[in-house]
Amino acid sequence: MSPESKVSSPSGAVASLSEREQFSAELERFEMKPLWLIYRDVLTKQPRAREVPFLWSWNVVRPLLLRAGGLITAAEAERRVLMFLNPGNPAQIGATATLYAAAQLILPGETARAHRHSPAALRFVIEGEGAYTCVEGEKIFMKPGDLVLTPAMVWHDHGNDGNEPVMWLDGLDIPLTAALNCMFLDEFPSLSQTESAPRERSEKLYGRALFPSETLAPAAKPYSPVWAYRWAEAREALACLAQGSAPDRFDGTILRYVNPANGGEVLPSMGCRLQLLRKGERMAAHRHTTSAVYHVAEGSGHSILDGIRFDWRKGDTFAVPIWLWHEHAAPTEDAVLFSVTDEPVLAPLGLLRSEPYPENGGFQAVRSVFQGSR
Numbered sequence: 001m002s003p004e005s006k007v008s009s010p011s012g013a014v015a016s017l018s019e020r021e022q023f024s025a026e027l028e029r030f031e032m033k034p035l036w037l038i039y040r041d042v043l044t045k046q047p048r049a050r051e052v053p054f055l056w057s058w059n060v061v062r063p064l065l066l067r068a069g070g071l072i073t074a075a076e077a078e079r080r081v082l083m084f085l086n087p088g089n090p091a092q093i094g095a096t097a098t099l100y101a102a103a104q105l106i107l108p109g110e111t112a113r114a115h116r117h118s119p120a121a122l123r124f125v126i127e128g129e130g131a132y133t134c135v136e137g138e139k140i141f142m143k144p145g146d147l148v149l150t151p152a153m154v155w156h157d158h159g160n161d162g163n164e165p166v167m168w169l170d171g172l173d174i175p176l177t178a179a180l181n182c183m184f185l186d187e188f189p190s191l192s193q194t195e196s197a198p199r200e201r202s203e204k205l206y207g208r209a210l211f212p213s214e215t216l217a218p219a220a221k222p223y224s225p226v227w228a229y230r231w232a233e234a235r236e237a238l239a240c241l242a243q244g245s246a247p248d249r250f251d252g253t254i255l256r257y258v259n260p261a262n263g264g265e266v267l268p269s270m271g272c273r274l275q276l277l278r279k280g281e282r283m284a285a286h287r288h289t290t291s292a293v294y295h296v297a298e299g300s301g302h303s304i305l306d307g308i309r310f311d312w313r314k315g316d317t318f319a320v321p322i323w324l325w326h327e328h329a330a331p332t333e334d335a336v337l338f339s340v341t342d343e344p345v346l347a348p349l350g351l352l353r354s355e356p357y358p359e360n361g362g363f364q365a366v367r368s369v370f371q372g373s374r
Contacts, residue, residue, distance in 0.1 A: 056084050084317060108163050120268070123169065124295055220262075247281065
């Protein structure tokens, strides 16, 4: 009997349970399924809690990263990286649903081979000097606090010409790219690129609001033409903003890293922020549809994430998933948080939403304290 003849009854009578089960089984033969069986599971009243707030302590990560340096070479590993995995992420590849985060180590004299890939990437240097990232032939030497971009399908390799280990935070949109099944990787013909551009070219040419004339300007691209945003300049700008502006109720004194060509985000899939929490400040709690990975660039403090207190200090990294109540505080000293957010993805889709915590004057009660492991 054809599927059409079993869909409905002319009298409108309610079918028996066995008839409905038989109908569903028949649909499976044609790779179909009734929506009504999963309707409430798919269309939820708000985002379903899946990823959880989590913190990766630098006191734990650093020795493990250095230990990895004695177990595997950069050549063997391609990238010597320890991924930060959210216990609630089903794919076990993300710190949040859309954002990948990890710590990477490169030792003196090492080279991490050149490649390019469809996921966009960024580096925030945690410790050490003497290492570089070569982006499209431009060699960028990095210092702690520097932000370095490697947009999608841009050639890049890493090396360490110094005499100390260099470690940084990696941020990529791998979970999002994987969900879209749009993963591509190309290997460069040789181990590393030839240095073909003057050093700091992108910073000097585009990072100072001085662009080439239209006849010499490169074609517009969906990412920033500046490969490196320096810590010294960012920190100075943050201090300047703090002197003349009242702090935001939720985020304190906060800056957005921007694409100088259009004032937009530095990457189409990831935005970067830098925020100052002044000594004694406790910010009000809120939640929003964006998720974020925070890294403590300076100082110490704590965040209350869905009622759990997370104590953090310089070098620590923590995840704030989608639609999770969160607030930050710096009781004893100034603190600076660098963060990566998926806001650039949600904004053009009309999916941005936020709301303040409605109880206790906007502050959460602490139910427990994060203990540093599952």
